[in-house]
Amino acid sequence: MKICFPAAKLSGLDSEVFGHFGSAPGFVIVDTESGSVEEISNGDLHHAHGMCQPLKALGGRPVDGIVVGGIGMGALMKLQAQGIQVYRAMEGSVRDNLAMWRQGKLPEFSANWTCAGHHHGGGCAH
Template identity: 45%
Template sequence: MKFCLPIETDKGFDSPVSDHFGSAPMFMIVDAESRSFLVIPNADVDHAQGGCNPLRALNANVVDVVITGSLGGSALVKMNAVGIRVFRSEAETVIENLNLLADNHLHEFVLVEATPDQQGLCCSH
């Protein structure tokens, strides 16, 4: 299983998790089996308001789970449509959030909890 967390800076598993998926400068992709990780730039960071495309942002990297502080409704719908589950981050670092998820302590986003945005826009930043 592969996890994706939007991060502000690359400090390995101690990287701080970004508050918002669409505006994060980079993502950490963690392979749960090997506990290895890859850091990639957000390939869609300069998207127009409402134009967030999470699959483009991940630059063809396939993940099973996203852990983020917030995201827009359109991004959540797009991720769920391809089978990506999205959970709300509750801690500051990647490793803390992964441990919380392993212990079933993270809440899964549902559409009504996504960041409020006007006219169904993805990212309100």
Template identity: 45%
Template sequence: MKICFPVEEDGGLDSPIYGHFGSAPGFVTFDTDTQRTGFINNRNAVHEHGACNPAAALAGAGVDAVIVGGIGHGAMLRLMDGGVSVYQAKDGAVKMDAENFMQNRLTKLGGNENLCGGGTHSCGH
């Protein structure tokens, strides 16, 4: 399974998870079967709320799940509609939350949560 984390820069497993999924400069991917990491540049990152298009950056990457600190409702629904599961980060670091994911210790989001601008997380947008 390939999981994806929004990050500011590619630090592999040592990367901290970026606060807002859509405007993250890039995404670290982690394959739970091979234990290999990769990096996807988010050329579509913009810093205006509602103008982000992370789905375009992830298209064709074979991502099965994303682990986020914050995410807008629309982005969450687009990912879920595309068959990508969305999970709430627990520790805020790729290495720790990859382990949390593999040990089933993360909360899977259902689409009704508000993780951007209030609710359980404020991403600043």
């Protein structure tokens, strides 16, 4: 299974999981079967709020899951429509969150946790 973790600074498994999918500068993709780790830049970093194109952000790389602290409703729905499971990250590194995912301790993201924006009174659950 390939799992993607948004990150502010790309440092492999030691990368801190970023608080928001669409504005993450980069992503760490971990293949849980082979143990390989890939780092990529966000290909959709400069999008208008609510216009995130998650598959463009990932440069077309296929993933089975996303572990993130926050995500907008549009991006969440686009990912889920592609069969990609989205999990709510806890604070810490990719390594920490990967361990929690393996233990079944990360909940699947629900619509009521999504970001309504960071400006003009919008709120986030992260």
